[in-house]
Each structure stands twice: as structure tokens, then as C-alpha cells.
Amino acid sequence: MTTVVSDTGVGPLLRRWRERRRLSQLELALRAGSSARHVSFVETGRSRPSEEMVLRLAEHLEVPVRERNALLLAAGYAPRYAESPLDGPRLEALREGVERLLRGYEPFPALVVDGSYTVVAANRGVELLLSGLPGHLLTPPLNAMRIALHPEGLAPRIRNLREWRGHLLSQMERQIALVRSDPLRALYEEVAAYPPPPRTGGVPEEPEPEPYPYFALPLRIEHGGRVLSFVSSISTFNTPMDVTVAELAIETLMPADPGTAAYLRSLADAPGEAGGH
Incomplete structure (x- = not known):
């Protein structure tokens, strides 16, 4: 399997994950130690999240590891998680x-x-x-x-x-x-x-x-x-x-x-x- 990166940026990807988890922006913000305003700005592209924020939101959204790499790439950061051969x-x-x-x-x-x-x-x-x-x-x-x-x-x-x-x-x-x-x-x-x-x-x-x-x-x-x-x-x-x-x-x-x-x-x-x- 390969990592697929959306050309719409990290904001829409995070929004889809949040909606999939049935969380409001406020609920996600409280879990991640942020504000609903900042989460809204990230999702609409008005604010570029830090690498730490991408990973923190992904953690609280229970995003699979492969998809966390996709979020990082969409936000302009290098992937964090390696994909090692099982026989390596x-x-x-x-x-x-x-x-x-x-x-x-x-x-x-x-x-x-x-x-x-x-x-x-x-x-x-x-x-x-x-x-x-x-x-x-x-x-x-x-x-x-x-x-x-x-x-x-x-x-x-x-x-x-x-x-x-x-x-x-x-x-x-x-x-x-x-x-x-x-x-x-x-x-x-x-x-x-x-x-x-x-x-x-x-x-x-x-x-x-x-x-x-x-x-x-x-x-x-x-x-x-x-x-x-x-x-x-x-x-x-x-x-x-x-x-x-x-x-x-x-x-x-x-x-x-x-x-x-x-x-x-x-x-x-x-x-x-x-x-x-």
C-alpha cells in the first residue's frame, strides 16, 4: 500500500477525520489542549499547524499511523513514521x-x-x-x-x-x-x-x-x-x-x-x- 496525499491540504483532511469520529471542533480542541478557533483556522486553511499540532490532533482523532504520515506531508512536513520491510x-x-x-x-x-x-x-x-x-x-x-x-x-x-x-x-x-x-x-x-x-x-x-x-x-x-x-x-x-x-x-x-x-x-x-x- 502507498500513502496518498490529498492536494487540498491538511485542513480538509483533518476535518474529515474529525467528522468521521463525530467530534465537534470544540471537543477536539479540548482534548488536544487547543482552542476551537485554532482548530477552525487549521481546517479552513487560515492557519498552518505546527508539526507537533498535526501529530497531537492525529493522536486524539485516532488516525492510523500510515495516515498520520499523509497528514504531515499535506502540511508540508516530512513523514515521522518509517515503513520497514518485515524481513529487514x-x-x-x-x-x-x-x-x-x-x-x-x-x-x-x-x-x-x-x-x-x-x-x-x-x-x-x-x-x-x-x-x-x-x-x-x-x-x-x-x-x-x-x-x-x-x-x-x-x-x-x-x-x-x-x-x-x-x-x-x-x-x-x-x-x-x-x-x-x-x-x-x-x-x-x-x-x-x-x-x-x-x-x-x-x-x-x-x-x-x-x-x-x-x-x-x-x-x-x-x-x-x-x-x-x-x-x-x-x-x-x-x-x-x-x-x-x-x-x-x-x-x-x-x-x-x-x-x-x-x-x-x-x-x-x-x-x-x-x-x-
Whole structure:
């Protein structure tokens, strides 16, 4: 993804972010330690904000790191946040830490995706769930949304596909509302248009039980002749100072019932099983 700078200056960009957050000029000014008059002057172009003010307003507007660089450029300042290659020396400690985390979570699935849902790292628990998928979905770069929703991907195996698909699409919609990313929007349009997968040979999709027996929406997926249930948790890095790091997300799939946990542990204990997928 590339940073896009509006030719209308920093003021209109800040105004759009403020309106997106549903804040008045006075509310933003109070949070940023400024005045509504100064915020108004910045938004209309009557006053050029300092670099510090741009960053302070961006912080209180919860502007993503990539977009903060765009605001700085529009205001005539150099970008503040680097965008380091994930495989570069600057992020070596990050890579090692993430790899330890993923391995430590085994035998349960965990993966890391970037801002376009490209899988940048995954553990053997994820490999287990992906066993048997066609090669065109598993050819790098893997995309988590395509794998989950493609008719030849995991979709035919997901027992509560309607609910899980709605969850994933809503997640993408929230992200699109936060960042200006043509690749992300194109991905959303692609996966949202996928036809329902054929269920020949599979178990029909389950109706949603009432009341729901889980504390969060589970992913219920067929594997090895049984149904495994997971609850997803997504973590990001606190106060990132690099665009690449800011757009990484670590997703862990927690077993939602004792049977799922016991089954995955049994595979991990069997020689060659967990790592053979």
C-alpha cells in the first residue's frame, strides 16, 4: 500500500477525520489542549499547524499511523513514521518475538496478517486447518480472507458460514472506514462476491442455536470427521512507531470447548501428525 496525499491540504483532511469520529471542533480542541478557533483556522486553511499540532490532533482523532504520515506531508512536513520491510534487520527482534509467540500457542492455531490480510506468519495449528486446500489458495502470498471465504477454501467446511462470513465482512468494512486503501477495498469486493460454496459431501450448515452457548461468536469448522469450535482474538501492537508494525495483527484461535482442545492436543502428541499438514 502507498500513502496518498490529498492536494487540498491538511485542513480538509483533518476535518474529515474529525467528522468521521463525530467530534465537534470544540471537543477536539479540548482534548488536544487547543482552542476551537485554532482548530477552525487549521481546517479552513487560515492557519498552518505546527508539526507537533498535526501529530497531537492525529493522536486524539485516532488516525492510523500510515495516515498520520499523509497528514504531515499535506502540511508540508516530512513523514515521522518509517515503513520497514518485515524481513529487514530493523524488525528482527519483532520477527523473533512473533515466532516465539506463535510456537508457544501450539497446538492451537495462530497467525499474523498485515493490513491487507496477507498471512506473514502462521503456526502448525493453522497448517492443520488448511490441509487439503487447493494449491492456488496456498501459493504465497496467502490471504486469510480468500482462504476463509473462497468456495474452494475453508468456506465449505465452516458449519456456521453465514454468521462467520458476516463477521469477517463487517471486520473488513470497519477497517476500510479507517484507512484509504484501494487494495483492501478491492479485496473486500472480491470476497463479498464469492458465491456460496457447494456442500456436496459435507454436513449442511447449522442453524444458529438459541440461546447461543458460547461467550463469543465461534468459528465452527469440520476437520477429520468432527466439528472443531474456536473463538478468535486479535491483538495489535501498542503505540507503534513504524507503519509496517502498526498494520500487523496477531490472531489466535482459542478452543471454545474441551473437545476441541483435547483433539488438537492429541494430534500434537501423535508423532508426525501436527507437523505433517
